[in-house]
Amino acid sequence: MKERRKPRYVQIGDALQAGIEDGTYPLGALLPTELELCKSLGISRHTARAALARLSDAGLVLRRPGSGTRVIARRAAMHCACEANSTEQLLQYGKASQMHLLSARRCQAGTDVAxxxxxxxxxxHLHLTGLRRTGADGHPVALTEMLMPIHADTPIAELLDPARAEVALARLLDMSRLASVEQTFDVDVFSAAQARHLDVAPREPALRAQRRYVDNIGRLVMVSTSLHPRERFAHRAVLSRGGH
Incomplete structure (x- = not known):
């Protein structure tokens, strides 16, 4: 079977990362700006941003508005990439749980969100917060914050409507529409407000899962951050040889 070609933003991100690793862009150096990448490579602003975001997610660069993208490490932090056939399989919730929208609003991006x-x-941008509960007893298993840039085809009215948001999210995150989903797992603690939603004690350890969804034309669709009580989530990955 023919190998699927990498999206353009991934190719550019990989090339820039190679330049960091071989010293073309040494520690402390500034990478080309989004506009410079657009002009030199003939790409869109979305593609340039997505390429640079990959380097930021890998811990290789620090991006600050007005200050550019500066190299801060020679090697990327270790990460795991897994394939999935559906968003449900990726999230490992399946049909045993359901997302309940707690809040949804349009707001202006501060520096961190930008x-x-x-x-x-x-x-x-859109800022949604949802609580995922098990279908059997309604027990809360995760609190999820969803940040979404607004594109021309973003179904804003549906996403802001609690009655329609779940269906709209499922449509946006259908695997046939996505080029990649990147996952990062680390540890956090619950704030008092977060703890109330999940029936845990404030400052209790939480497993944090962040996911970046990029569509088939290289646009970032959503960044979601889910907090799980430690005893209510386990991540399982199966590694296999290609073709087996």
Missing amino acids: EQLCIPPGTE
Whole structure:
């Protein structure tokens, strides 16, 4: 079977990472700006942002509005990439749980959110918060914050409507529409407000799962951050040889 070609933003991100690793861009150096990449490579602003975001996620660069993208490490942090046939399989919740929307609003991006979404500070985006519960007893298993840049085809009205948001999210995150989903797992603690939603004690350890969804034309669709009580989530990955 013919190997699927990497999306353009992944190719550019890989090339820049190779330049960091071989010293073309030494520690402390500034990478080309989004506009410079657009002009030199003939790509869109979305593609340039997504490429640079890959380097930021890998811990190789620090991006600050007005200061550029600066190299801070020669080697990427270790990560794991897994394939999945569906979003349910990727999230490992299956049909045993359901997302309940707690809040949804349009708001302007501060510096931190702008960095995550690769948009200028002050740009409008969508901010959704949902609680995932098991279907059998309604027990809460995860609190999820969803940040979404607004594109021309983003179904804003549906996503802001609690009655329609779940269906709209499922459609946006259908694996046939996505080029990649990157997962990062680390540890956090619950704030008092977060703990109340999940019936745990404040400052209790939490497993944090962040996912970046990129569509088939290289646009960032969503950055989600889910907090799980330690005893209510386990990540399982199966590694196999290609073709087996």
